[in-house]
Amino acid sequence: MNISLIGSGYVGLVTGACFADLGNKVICVDNNAAKIKDLKANRMPIYEPGLSDLIKRNVKESRLSFTTNLKESVNRSDIIFIAVNTPPKENGEADLVYVEKVSKEIALSMRSYKLVVEKSTVPVNTGEWVERTIKTFNKHNIKFDVASNPEFLREGSAIEDFMNPDRIVIGVSSSKARDILTKLYRPLKAPIIVTDIKSAEIIKHASNSFLAMKISFINAVSDICDRIGADVVEVAKGMGLDKRIGEKFLAAGIGFGGSCFPKDLTAFIKMAERAGYDFALLKEVAKINRDQKALVIKRIEERLWNLPDKVVGVLGLSFKPNTDDIRNAPAFDIISALVGQKVKVKVYDPVAMPKAKAVLKHGVKFCKDAYETARQSDCLVIATEWNEFKELDFKKIKRLMRQAVIIDGRNIYNPDDMKKLGFNYTGIGRR
Numbered sequence: 001m002n003i004s005l006i007g008s009g010y011v012g013l014v015t016g017a018c019f020a021d022l023g024n025k026v027i028c029v030d031n032n033a034a035k036i037k038d039l040k041a042n043r044m045p046i047y048e049p050g051l052s053d054l055i056k057r058n059v060k061e062s063r064l065s066f067t068t069n070l071k072e073s074v075n076r077s078d079i080i081f082i083a084v085n086t087p088p089k090e091n092g093e094a095d096l097v098y099v100e101k102v103s104k105e106i107a108l109s110m111r112s113y114k115l116v117v118e119k120s121t122v123p124v125n126t127g128e129w130v131e132r133t134i135k136t137f138n139k140h141n142i143k144f145d146v147a148s149n150p151e152f153l154r155e156g157s158a159i160e161d162f163m164n165p166d167r168i169v170i171g172v173s174s175s176k177a178r179d180i181l182t183k184l185y186r187p188l189k190a191p192i193i194v195t196d197i198k199s200a201e202i203i204k205h206a207s208n209s210f211l212a213m214k215i216s217f218i219n220a221v222s223d224i225c226d227r228i229g230a231d232v233v234e235v236a237k238g239m240g241l242d243k244r245i246g247e248k249f250l251a252a253g254i255g256f257g258g259s260c261f262p263k264d265l266t267a268f269i270k271m272a273e274r275a276g277y278d279f280a281l282l283k284e285v286a287k288i289n290r291d292q293k294a295l296v297i298k299r300i301e302e303r304l305w306n307l308p309d310k311v312v313g314v315l316g317l318s319f320k321p322n323t324d325d326i327r328n329a330p331a332f333d334i335i336s337a338l339v340g341q342k343v344k345v346k347v348y349d350p351v352a353m354p355k356a357k358a359v360l361k362h363g364v365k366f367c368k369d370a371y372e373t374a375r376q377s378d379c380l381v382i383a384t385e386w387n388e389f390k391e392l393d394f395k396k397i398k399r400l401m402r403q404a405v406i407i408d409g410r411n412i413y414n415p416d417d418m419k420k421l422g423f424n425y426t427g428i429g430r431r
């Protein structure tokens, strides 16, 4: 099939490259000319494991190309996915100006039947608005359908998630749209849920909010574990083996970040509010997540006493491992609270340093590795569970540090081992 992805960010690029790998002809479009220039030269604008090779292979085999020319790409495609960003507005609602703009441009460009599919996470009714917008600017009265096909890709394992999904959700209002999308996804051999557009939109928001709720739940439990001397890792294991609960997304830590959970949670709360429902449960989920980051600062204070002029090393900047994405990364809330209290902050991340340097201008020293970060630090904070932090030479780390204090925000170490090594070690909700 001939496909366009409008918006070549984390979602559009991975989705486009994967569709190409399944044998389709794909054009990835972006209005950022520098990004398209980089992609044409096989320079990746993002770090995602396996993406560079996947793109290289599909470009070479002429199934994947890049352009800034939306009009031409629409004309050469039957299916057009909208994957532009939908950033939060000041009030927490999703900002849909780019979705509207792109819908209008598609309408003005199309000359034959098109299936326009929302891929970006959008509130309910966006499908209707996209349809209305296309109708308004569809001067040649071309036939078209609108569909919703939310993505469930996790950064860091996005290609694997695309190729082996738990389910594919398709929201349609015509049998033609249903047939095109089920044919497109057939090679993936995953269950396909075909439903109406509004239900598909809700499935995405409800899924992300539910996962965020699972994380906040276990973080709340970790707080209780801390207070009474239980171990949240054991508790999560004991809960997770119940198939009705499931063991995934029960890792307590410094909270969830990223471009999806925080944003989708507030957008869902807002959407419910507009529909007349006060989703207080989700408000609490967001509050618990905020508290988790403040907890780290409290733990540091408990160990270092006065913060001004103390040196704290932060290991990990991306919002999770295997990505360079720093959007809403908990590390940044912690760093800015520390800098605000006149702490000298040293940081290191295996891949997110270039993106972090563009944001963290003052009061932070960028280090070349974990050891340089530890040197003369009073405390080390593990903010992202990168594999390389799991295998450090702790005897060396201890020698390098001014005070051997570790706050393990991702529970990657065994508390007994760390105490034996002589560290003043604290995990999240661990004995």
Ligand code: UDX
Pocket (backbone or CB within 6 Å): 006, 007, 008, 009, 010, 011, 012, 029, 030, 031, 032, 035, 083, 084, 085, 086, 098, 101, 102, 119, 120, 121, 122, 259, 260
């Ligand atoms: C996506 C989804 O769109 C978002 O709704 C979801 O919640 C998370 O994933 P993402 O791919 O992470 O967003 O965003 P980003 O990496 O910012 O990519 C969006 C791309 O769209 C950018 O490259 C931007 O240049 C491009 N864009 C934006 C256009 O091409 N045209 C526009 O009008 C606006």
Ligand code: UDX
Pocket (backbone or CB within 6 Å): 151, 152, 153, 154, 155, 156, 208, 211, 215, 248, 249, 250, 251, 252, 253, 254, 255, 256, 257, 258, 259, 260, 261, 319, 320
């Ligand atoms: C998420 C959804 O999982 C995906 O389906 C959706 O399409 C996009 O949003 P992503 O944001 O890439 O994916 O990462 P995810 O693995 O879900 O992690 C999100 C955040 O939750 C990270 O900050 C992670 O550290 C945190 N997390 C996750 C926990 O704190 N504990 C857990 O047990 C799991």
